Amino acid sequence: MTSPQQINHRAVLAAHPQGMVQTSDIAFDAIPVPALRNGEVQIATHYLSLDPAIRYWMNAYDTYVPGGRIGSPVRCYAGGVVVESKHADFASGDWVTGLLSAQTQIVVDVSAATGALALTKCDPSLGTLSQHLGVLGMPGMTAYFGLLRQAKPVAGETVFVSAASGTVGSTVGQLAKLMGCRVVGSAGSDEKCRWLVDTLGFDAAFNYKVGNLAQALKQHAPEGIHIYFDNVGGEMLDAALANLARGARVVLCGALSAYNDAYAGPKNYIKLITARGTMNGIIVFDFMDEWPTATQQMAIWLAEGRLKSPEHISLGIGSFCSALIELFSGAHTGKQLVKVYVAP
Amino acid sequence: MTSPQQINHRAVLAAHPQGMVQTSDIAFDAIPVPALRNGEVQIATHYLSLDPAIRYWMNAYDTYVPGGRIGSPVRCYAGGVVVESKHADFASGDWVTGLLSAQTQIVVDVSAATGALALTKCDPSLGTLSQHLGVLGMPGMTAYFGLLRQAKPVAGETVFVSAASGTVGSTVGQLAKLMGCRVVGSAGSDEKCRWLVDTLGFDAAFNYKVGNLAQALKQHAPEGIHIYFDNVGGEMLDAALANLARGARVVLCGALSAYNDAYAGPKNYIKLITARGTMNGIIVFDFMDEWPTATQQMAIWLAEGRLKSPEHISLGIGSFCSALIELFSGAHTGKQLVKVYVAP
Numbered sequence: 001m002t003s004p005q006q007i008n009h010r011a012v013l014a015a016h017p018q019g020m021v022q023t024s025d026i027a028f029d030a031i032p033v034p035a036l037r038n039g040e041v042q043i044a045t046h047y048l049s050l051d052p053a054i055r056y057w058m059n060a061y062d063t064y065v066p067g068g069r070i071g072s073p074v075r076c077y078a079g080g081v082v083v084e085s086k087h088a089d090f091a092s093g094d095w096v097t098g099l100l101s102a103q104t105q106i107v108v109d110v111s112a113a114t115g116a117l118a119l120t121k122c123d124p125s126l127g128t129l130s131q132h133l134g135v136l137g138m139p140g141m142t143a144y145f146g147l148l149r150q151a152k153p154v155a156g157e158t159v160f161v162s163a164a165s166g167t168v169g170s171t172v173g174q175l176a177k178l179m180g181c182r183v184v185g186s187a188g189s190d191e192k193c194r195w196l197v198d199t200l201g202f203d204a205a206f207n208y209k210v211g212n213l214a215q216a217l218k219q220h221a222p223e224g225i226h227i228y229f230d231n232v233g234g235e236m237l238d239a240a241l242a243n244l245a246r247g248a249r250v251v252l253c254g255a256l257s258a259y260n261d262a263y264a265g266p267k268n269y270i271k272l273i274t275a276r277g278t279m280n281g282i283i284v285f286d287f288m289d290e291w292p293t294a295t296q297q298m299a300i301w302l303a304e305g306r307l308k309s310p311e312h313i314s315l316g317i318g319s320f321c322s323a324l325i326e327l328f329s330g331a332h333t334g335k336q337l338v339k340v341y342v343a344p
Numbered sequence: 345m346t347s348p349q350q351i352n353h354r355a356v357l358a359a360h361p362q363g364m365v366q367t368s369d370i371a372f373d374a375i376p377v378p379a380l381r382n383g384e385v386q387i388a389t390h391y392l393s394l395d396p397a398i399r400y401w402m403n404a405y406d407t408y409v410p411g412g413r414i415g416s417p418v419r420c421y422a423g424g425v426v427v428e429s430k431h432a433d434f435a436s437g438d439w440v441t442g443l444l445s446a447q448t449q450i451v452v453d454v455s456a457a458t459g460a461l462a463l464t465k466c467d468p469s470l471g472t473l474s475q476h477l478g479v480l481g482m483p484g485m486t487a488y489f490g491l492l493r494q495a496k497p498v499a500g501e502t503v504f505v506s507a508a509s510g511t512v513g514s515t516v517g518q519l520a521k522l523m524g525c526r527v528v529g530s531a532g533s534d535e536k537c538r539w540l541v542d543t544l545g546f547d548a549a550f551n552y553k554v555g556n557l558a559q560a561l562k563q564h565a566p567e568g569i570h571i572y573f574d575n576v577g578g579e580m581l582d583a584a585l586a587n588l589a590r591g592a593r594v595v596l597c598g599a600l601s602a603y604n605d606a607y608a609g610p611k612n613y614i615k616l617i618t619a620r621g622t623m624n625g626i627i628v629f630d631f632m633d634e635w636p637t638a639t640q641q642m643a644i645w646l647a648e649g650r651l652k653s654p655e656h657i658s659l660g661i662g663s664f665c666s667a668l669i670e671l672f673s674g675a676h677t678g679k680q681l682v683k684v685y686v687a688p
Contacts (some may be wrong), residue, residue: 063618238609252617265582265609273596273625274407281617 011102011320026321048338049077049133073101095122116285126299134335135309143171146282155180157226213239241268244275310334355446355664370665392682393421393477417445439466460629470643478679479653487515490626499524507575557583585612588619654678
């Protein structure tokens, strides 16, 4: 009889998406798990992490990781448990996260997994495995380093974050509150906006689907935006640029709207001159050496209840594609994950 | 008999330009010069400085200086000689420059002329009055602080500058060579490109009117652009962004192409993320306290022949409008000025 650990169920790239992800872009298969060689570990996946960057990684071209290959598992963050190890740094039972891609059983050559592709061992005392993929993992680290290291918030400043009900956005907003800033968020429904203000403590939030963006920002940030944490690009970036305060910092994190080829560049970039603004990006993997320290700090805030991170979990790797489409449609609030079936 | 010092000949704003400056946007008049009051100085203009920013200052909206007013002299840099002073800091015969606007006789309330509108006293031992409007003045300071302070060039890096045959661009390129950088420039004719390479010592230059911009940059900066000093915006900014090297700095100085309402934002701004690039602007007036020190350094390089600054001079305030139109059409190379008639 074949054990579940001998079969790797995968969600593979069937086509490079044009614009947003379609059902036909992802296929499912199952292949045998190869025998473990020296220096390798085998990981049983527990959770697949649904992050907007997946869409970016599905493109054919190489970025800080190799581009998506047709027939290969879709690149995504995943968390699992080591079931067998032939590498001295890992033992059976260890919790690990990494860019393990959408598959249920993964064999990793540890010495070849470097940079963005490195395995991260997780401390179970800090939080759940799913939290290690969210607020304690890549999205949380993106918020942490993008806000605290790149933008350097000062108490009293106004921080605006778009896609504020997502994992990165909601963490940015809560961290900015912890730093004493006034925090404004945008999200795609009135319900999400209420959640940002009532549950997460944002000072203001507005539904970007209703009304004029620049006017909404003028209303909610009357003294201008000191930090704009951009998760969406497009019209929102332009509206934020138009409302920059003097000395503003724009942190480019994602650009959902830029995954569509028809997008335009930010016409108001000229505002960087008069506002003495700075615009740069955040690549969280540049700070990997500091993740352990940051994770410990985040775990403290999480334990103190000062950082909230709700989860929405889909069941089974077969739900990967639909869950990914739901992520981009903004169907849910907080961290979205696929719980992969693991034999008891 | 009325002396020339009692009449102020002016080039005044007749209309806010739509797109590029038209002859009908500027009119000429002459008004009596008021009697000098305490705290004021009267300046006889010798040179009007033609700088791309004039187009920007002609817009109705306020920026770091009040917007252009119909019937008021067109805002521009000018250099002149104090003919009468009722302020302790200035004496008859002093050389001064400032945003004195296009007029022949100017009365300035010294204590009210602050910030960008402040008068700068010039040291005749450092250079000619026209040089104090060029390489030793606002354009030179823009190149100096924009390149050396904002972009911080490192020897061996590749610096790309657009509108390289203008005063700012040619100074940026020469300063970058002094810092040990590889320098690439773009200009609007093959003749200008030859001048950049043969006379100013640029490593390469290309005619932006011929061929594909991104390909030209790939050819001339095969290892990517470390610093892009942007004097034009538009397609050139996009092409430069597409060719950024890791850790690149983009300094936004002007955006000639952005004076036309039909311009688009830089679609490739996303490249700031993967290239770990930074984009910000230069407002030279932020560094006014440091202009004297920088001017002395520039004068040394000028005297040593390491900084070249040719001039193209039109005669009479009546040539102000045509000279301005020529500036934007790229008719000439180097610093462009109007020499104002001054009675002997």
